[in-house]
Each structure stands twice: as structure tokens, then as C-alpha cells.
Amino acid sequence: xxxxxxxxxxxxxxxxxxxxxxxxxxxxxxxxxxxxxxxxxxxxxxxxxxxxxxxxxxxxxxxxxxxxxxxxxxxxxxxxxxxxxxxxxxxxxxxxxxxxxxxxxxxxxxxxxxxxxxxxxxxxxxxxxxxxxxxxxxxxxxxxxxxxxxxxxxxxxxxxxxxxxxxxxxxxxxxxxxxxxxxxxxxxxxxxxxxxxxxxxxxxxxxxxxxxxxxxxxxxxxxxxxxxxxxxxxxxxxxxxxxxxxxxxxxxxxxxxxxxxxxxxxxxxxxxxxxxxxxxxxxxxxxxxxxxxxxxxxxxxxxxxxxxxxxxxxxxxxxxxxxxxxxxxxxxxxxxxxxxxxxxxxxxxxxxxxxxxxxxxxxxxxxxxxxxxxxxxxxxxxxxxxxxxxxxxxxxxxxxxxxxxxxxxxxxxxxxxxxxxxxxxxxxxxxxxxxxxxxxxxxxxxxxxxxxxxxxxxxxxxxxxxxxxxxxxxxxxxxxxxxxxxxxxxxxxxxxxxxxxxxxxxxxxxxxxxxxxxxxxxxxxxxxxxxxxxxxxxxxxxxxxxxxxxxxxxxxxxxxxxxxxxxxxxxxxxxxxxxxxxxxxxxxx
Amino acid sequence: xxxxxxxxxxxxxxxxxxxxxxxxxxxxxxxxxxxxxxxxxxxxxxxxxxxxxxxxxxxxxxxxxxxxxxxxxxxxxxxxxxxxxx
Ligand SMILES: Cc1cc2nc3c(=O)[nH]c(=O)nc-3n(C[C@H](O)[C@H](O)[C@H](O)COP(=O)(O)OP(=O)(O)OC[C@H]3O[C@@H](n4cnc5c(N)ncnc54)[C@H](O)[C@@H]3O)c2cc1C
Numbered sequence: 001x002x003x004x005x006x007x008x009x010x011x012x013x014x015x016x017x018x019x020x021x022x023x024x025x026x027x028x029x030x031x032x033x034x035x036x037x038x039x040x041x042x043x044x045x046x047x048x049x050x051x052x053x054x055x056x057x058x059x060x061x062x063x064x065x066x067x068x069x070x071x072x073x074x075x076x077x078x079x080x081x082x083x084x085x086x087x088x089x090x091x092x093x094x095x096x097x098x099x100x101x102x103x104x105x106x107x108x109x110x111x112x113x114x115x116x117x118x119x120x121x122x123x124x125x126x127x128x129x130x131x132x133x134x135x136x137x138x139x140x141x142x143x144x145x146x147x148x149x150x151x152x153x154x155x156x157x158x159x160x161x162x163x164x165x166x167x168x169x170x171x172x173x174x175x176x177x178x179x180x181x182x183x184x185x186x187x188x189x190x191x192x193x194x195x196x197x198x199x200x201x202x203x204x205x206x207x208x209x210x211x212x213x214x215x216x217x218x219x220x221x222x223x224x225x226x227x228x229x230x231x232x233x234x235x236x237x238x239x240x241x242x243x244x245x246x247x248x249x250x251x252x253x254x255x256x257x258x259x260x261x262x263x264x265x266x267x268x269x270x271x272x273x274x275x276x277x278x279x280x281x282x283x284x285x286x287x288x289x290x291x292x293x294x295x296x297x298x299x300x301x302x303x304x305x306x307x308x309x310x311x312x313x314x315x316x317x318x319x320x321x322x323x324x325x326x327x328x329x330x331x332x333x334x335x336x337x338x339x340x341x342x343x344x345x346x347x348x349x350x351x352x353x354x355x356x357x358x359x360x361x362x363x364x365x366x367x368x369x370x371x372x373x374x375x376x377x378x379x380x381x382x383x384x385x386x387x388x389x390x391x392x393x394x395x396x397x398x399x400x401x402x403x404x405x406x407x408x409x410x411x412x413x414x415x416x417x418x419x420x421x422x423x424x425x426x427x428x429x430x431x432x433x434x435x436x437x438x439x440x441x442x443x444x445x446x447x448x449x450x451x452x453x454x455x456x457x458x459x460x461x462x463x464x465x466x467x468x469x470x471x472x473x474x475x476x477x478x479x480x481x482x483x484x485x486x487x488x489x490x491x492x493x494x495x496x497x498x499x500x501x502x503x504x505x506x507x508x509x510x511x512x513x514x515x516x517x518x519x520x521x522x523x524x525x526x527x528x529x530x531x532x533x534x535x536x537x538x539x540x541x542x543x544x545x546x547x548x549x550x551x552x553x554x555x556x557x558x559x560x561x562x563x564x565x566x567x568x569x570x571x572x573x574x575x576x577x578x579x580x581x582x583x584x585x586x587x588x589x
Numbered sequence: 590x591x592x593x594x595x596x597x598x599x600x601x602x603x604x605x606x607x608x609x610x611x612x613x614x615x616x617x618x619x620x621x622x623x624x625x626x627x628x629x630x631x632x633x634x635x636x637x638x639x640x641x642x643x644x645x646x647x648x649x650x651x652x653x654x655x656x657x658x659x660x661x662x663x664x665x666x667x668x669x670x671x672x673x674x675x
Contacts, residue, residue, distance in 0.1 A: 038610070039610055039612075042646070043610075043611060043612045043647060044612060045612050046612070047612035047613065047647050047648075048612055048613055048614070139648075140648055143612075143646070143647070143648060163607065185607065186604075212614075213614060214614065215610075215611060215612055215613060215614045215616075215617050216610055216614075216617045216621075217610055217612075249614075249618055250614060251614055251615055251618070252614075327657070328655070328657065331655035331656060331657055332615065332655070335615070335618075335619070335655060335673075336615075336618065497603070499603055499604075500602075500603025500604045500606070500607050501603060502603060502606045502607050505607070
């Protein structure tokens with residue numbers, strides 16, 4: 001198999017929010033920049049984001065970046081790095097206003113300023129009361145964001161490679177990154193993109209779980225590529241679950257449904273949240289509701305043939321209210337549960353929603369391993385771990401993350417290139433590895449079926465590393481996932497054609513998913529505490545370990561290395577850039 | 590499907606399949622059901638209609654597929670009807 005080489009100053013993999021924001025920085029600095037994407041840029045998963053982007057603009061009431069910072073540190077259950085969190089919250093206004101200048105049609109107040117709405121976990125005055133901090137563009141925030149930034153890139157002459165799948169990092173013996181190998185889906189041709197700067201913005205990997213709110217495209221390709229090139233993945237045990245995904249489909253049912261009076265019920269019809277959260281009931285925070293639901297199911301009070309979901313009931317609401325206040329919910333119920341929610345309750349389960357971990361970076365967007373910068377390699381967005389979300393992300397903070405760290409990774413790359421970093425001689429041995437991987441897939445006989453292997457992985461993750469984690473299940477899960485990974489190493493595709501061979505694309509995606517799944521299971525098994533989204537039943541709430549969080553032993557980031565499934569740890573950065581440390585406290589709302 | 594149709598459709602199939610990868614899970618799921626049902630057996634009219642639908646933005650497409658909005662375009666109606674029944 002052969003390949004050709006193309007030279008650029010910078011190559012960005014990913015054209016979602018993070019990739020597009022970074023590309024603006026590089027192209028506008030006059031650097032020759034290639035952006036690769038599996039799909040047309042404005043079909044990236046960022047489109048799905050509706051809630052908005054956080055910034056303490058204070059347009060409707062007083063707000064301050066320091067309050068936002070406090071909320072983010074607390075939300076992260078103190079696993080977030082306080083330097084990066086301060087950086088993000090201080091930069092929020094700047095990047096949102098910039099986006100406005102790029103043409104983003106934000107909702108507005110009568111006085112013309114950006115309209116802001118409240119969102120879970122965002123408070124004023126260091127946790128006192130909810131504050132209006134989220135900026136949105138109707139129910140199409142992510143979509144409008146991508147459009148504005150795509151247009152800006154077109155003007156700046158960014159060169160897009162649409163329907164190209166990046167396959168592997170090109171990394172030399174000194175550990176420097178020189179670009180990526182990629183396949184043109186239309187022809188099956190392989191090209192080595194030889195670059196002075198390589199930036200990953202490949203999004204999340206929510207498809208490792210069986211039940212996920214993520215679109216099929218979220219296969220963690222950037223994480224798989226980094227892991228294969230010897231770069232560790234950080235904090236992969238932390239995944240946010242949304243309480244209400246449609247059972248069997250995953251489609252998200254917004255929190256607004258419970259906000260309008262929706263009630264969760266078990267098989268006996270009982271409003272079980274009254275037992276778990278007597279005050280907030282169905283409106284308790286995401287993790288509390290998710291855990292209550294899983295407890296009901298585990299104790300045999302789930303609904304349906306397999307007793308594996310609970311019900312979200314809005315039949316007591318006025319149909320007019322449902323249609324007016326909760327548009328789209330009825331269609332989702334009809335399409336994916338075969339249920340008309342005006343007459344019957346909806347089957348729901350806690351569903352994987354967001355990946356907090358990723359490729360380790362600093363707040364400049366450089367990829368770092370134990371403070372050591374990997375030359376030529378940058379990452380931003382959901383694939384990266386700066387770490388601002390720590391053990392749990394606040395809603396609307398990830399669109400902010402894309403903008404702030406997309407921009408800062410781009411700026412750092414520009415500065416590094418302007419200092420004169422040259423193309424190093426192309427490390428062809430890395431490229432040979434990619435070719436061997438493709439060759440293996442093309443010639444495999446009697447191998448494993450891609451669809452079946454993926455399903456086995458997803459079921460294993462769901463059962464062994466779901467919302468609520470148990471020591472024995474995690475231990476079994478490690479063995480199971482390693483077994484699945486053996487199958488993934490010998491997948492076989494029947495269709496060997498070159499043109500838009502979706503079977504090949506999916507097999508290559510599975511190579512990445514399995515790295516993320518393995519990292520998750522191994523990191524989760526090892527962390528013997530509860531923190532944020534990682535909740536173990538054997539971690540107890542005591543004075544020294546509030547909510548099961550063990551700061552004495554576990555206030556540290558996990559680093560998983562693919563080679564030998566080795567784990568290392570690194571300290572959490574507790575020192576912000578300019579303000580005082582936000583001291584450890586029990587996380588309670 | 591006859592031979593003539595096959596040669597006309599075949600090169601498009603892979604591309605159409607890939608273009609069904611969307612930003613919204615809702616659409617991914619509907620199109621997954623669609624392909625599970627039709628396999629490689631797609632007539633030219635359906636392929637043409639599908640191509641036009643797939644050129645829409647994701648939210649607009651979902652509004653049509655879910656029935657929240659209607660179209661009076663006679664070329665798209667039969668396919669939309671099928672997608673809604675899946
Ligand atoms: C239903 C839903 C609602 C959400 N709502 C909100 C919200 O209201 N507010 C908020 O802050 N967050 C929200 N989030 C989270 C947020 O949308 C995501 O974290 C964010 O959009 C990720 O952006 P990204 O730029 O990192 O990646 P993405 O937008 O996922 O883009 C990834 C890009 O990488 C490309 N790519 C991937 N692999 C390859 C490869 N191998 N080769 C070439 N290209 C590749 C893809 O084509 C794509 O262009 C929501 C998430 C979901 C699932």
C-alpha cells in the first residue's frame with residue numbers, strides 16, 4: 001500500500017467548535033492550515049448543543065468570573081486544575097463577544113445585550129443562589145456557533161479536507177509530533193499530512209457505552225490515536241450520565257421535562273425520588289437522580305419485561321402545556337419509545353452524556369505528560385483534558401471550553417511556529433505502522449464481526465462501569481474488556497472496496513473506541529473512592545471522606561498508558577493564577 | 590432491482606450511507622433503521638429524495654423526519670412518510 005505526503009504549517013483534526021476556533025487563530029496568522037473532518041464541519045456533534053455557553057457577562061444581574069470559577073471547581077469535585085479553571089472563566093466574556101463579532105445570532109434583551117438564562121450549578125456570590133449565565137441562540141446554539149466560525153474560516157483561507165478520516169499520529173523517536181496519516185473516504189487514498197503543528201479537536205467518545213446521548217460519530221478517534229502513539233489518557237474514569245435518556249435509544253429528554261412537573265416512577269408506580277431527595281425530589285441534581293434510578297432498577301423495581309428502566313410520567317400535565325413548553329418531546333417519545341407521552345409515561349434510563357477526561361493538556365492547549373510538553377502537539381475541546389471539568393462538568397461549560405481552549409491552543413501553536421519551528425524529516429516508520437494496520441484489516445480472514453465486537457464492548461461498559469460502580473463488577477469488567485479488545489484486534493470486513501467504504505471506517509473507529517473503553521475500565525477499577533461522576537458503592541460518607549471522596553489518597557489525576565495498561569498519577573493543580581485557592585469542601589447543593 | 594438501476598445507484602450507496610452520519614443521535618437512529626430495512630436495495634427515486642434530504646441542516650431535517658414540520662414537496666413526501674413509519 002502506498003501513500004503521498006502533503007505539507008502544511010498546521011494540521012487540525014476535527015471541525016467542531018474546538019477545531020474551528022483553533023483554525024481561525026492559525027489561518028488568520030497567515031499560516032497554511034489544513035482542517036480534517038469525517039463529516040461536513042457544520043454536521044459536527046457540537047450542533048447538538050442547545051443549552052448555551054457560560055460567560056459571566058452580567059447582562060441581567062450582577063455576575064463575576066470568580067463566582068463562575070468557584071462553581072466550576074465545586075462542580076468538578078475539586079479534581080479540576082484551578083489554574084486552567086481561572087483561565088477559562090476569565091476568558092469567557094472575551095470569547096463570547098468575539099463570537100458575537102463573527103456573526104453568532106445570540107438571543108437578545110430589549111436593550112440589545114445578549115440574553116442570559118440560568119443553568120444547573122451556576123450560582124452567584126460563591127454558591128449562594130442561581131445566576132443567569134448561559135448565552136444561547138434559540139435551541140440552535142451549537143449549530144449557530146459552527147456556522148459563524150466556519151464562515152470566518154472560509155474568509156481566512158483555511159483549507160478543509162471534508163470526509164477524511166485521520167488514522168494515526170506521526171510521532172518520531174524523540175517524541176515530537178509531525179502530523180497525521182489520514183484516509184480520503186471518497187477514494188480510499190492514504191495521505192501523510194506533514195505539519196509543524198498538529199492539533200486534535202476530535203470530540204468525545206460517548207459511544208463506548210450502550211446507552212449514550214451522543215451521535216454515532218463520537219468514537220474518540222483522537223484519544224485512540226494519542227494512546228497508540230504512547231501518550232497517556234487522563235481521568236478516563238469520569239463520564240457524566242444524564243438521568244433521562246430514552247431506554248434502548250439514548251435520545252436525551254431535557255431536564256425541562258422534570259422542570260415542568262414530570263415525575264419519575266418505578267414498577268409499583270411509586271414516585272421514588274421522594275425517598276432519595278425529600279426536598280428537591282425529581283429535580284435533584286443529575287448524579288443524585290441517576291443513582292436513585294439505578295438503585296431502583298438494581299433492587300428489582302424497574303419496569304418492562306427485563307425490569308431495566310423506570311418511567312418518566314407527564315400524563316398528569318395539560319396536553320397544551322406539553323406541546324407548548326416541551327416542544328419535540330412528544331415526537332421523541334413516539335419515534336423512539338413508541339409511546340405517546342400525553343397518554344403514557346416514557347421509559348428512561350441514565351445515559352452516558354459527556355467525557356470529562358481526555359488527552360492531557362495545560363491551559364495553553366499544549367499536550368503535556370507530567371509537565372513535559374510534547375513538541376508540535378496540541379489538543380482542545382471534549383477530546384482534551386485541561387482539566388477544567390475535573391470529575392464532573394457543569395452544563396454550558398463545555399461550549400465555553402471549546403472556545404477558550406480552541407483559541408488558546410491556536411495561539412500557542414502560532415507563537416511556537418513564529419519562533420521558527422521547522423518541519424523535521426518525516427518519520428516514515430510511524431506511517432508504516434498505519435499501513436500495516438490497514439493491511440491487517442484488509443486481509444483478515446476468519447476474524448471478528450465489527451458490529452458484534454462493538455456491541456460486546458458497549459454492553460460491557462454499561463454493565464461494569466455505569467452510573468453506579470461496584471468493586472467486583474469493575475474487576476470482572478477489566479477482564480471482560482480485555483477479552484473484547486482481543487476481538488477488536490482481529491476484526492474482519494467483507495467489503496474491501498475503496499470508495500466510501502463505511503464498513504472500513506467503522507472498523508477503524510472501533511480501534512479507537514476500544515482504547516477509550518479500556519482506559520475507562522482500568523482507571524475506574526483503580527480509583528477506590530467516589531468523586532463527581534465516579535461513584536462506588538463501597539466508598540462511604542464519613543467526616544474524612546465526604547460523600548465517599550478520599551482527598552488524602554485520591555486528590556490526583558489518573559494517567560492511563562496503553563502499553564501494559566499502566567497507570568500513573570499526577571497532582572491536581574490547586575493554585576489558581578491570581579486568586580486564592582478554593583479550598584476543599586464537601587460538595588453539596 | 591434491475592441491472593440498469595443497480596449500475597446507476599451503486600457508486601452512490603456508500604456516499605449516501607456515510608451522509609446519514611449526522612450530528613443528532615435522533616437522525617442517526619432513524620437512518621440506521623432505514624438502512625437495516627432497505628439494505629442495498631434502493632431505487633433511484635428514493636436515492637434522489639434521500640440525497641436531497643441529506644443536504645438539509647440537521648435540525649431542519651429532524652423537524653421533517655419527526656413530523657414536527659411538513660413539506661409540500663412531492664419528491665420528498667413518500668420517503669419522509671417511510672422514515673416516520675420505521
Ligand atoms: C445532546 C447534547 C447536548 C449538549 N448540550 C450542550 C450545551 O448546551 N452546552 C454545552 O456547553 N455543552 C453541551 N454538550 C456538550 C458539547 O456539545 C460537546 O462537548 C462539544 O460540542 C464537543 O465539541 P468538540 O469541538 O470538542 O467536538 P465535536 O463537535 O464533536 O467535533 C469533533 C470533530 O472531529 C472530527 N473528527 C473526529 N474524529 C476524526 C477523525 N478520525 N478524522 C477526522 N476528523 C475527525 C469530527 O468530524 C468533528 O468535526 C451537549 C452534548 C450533547 C450530546
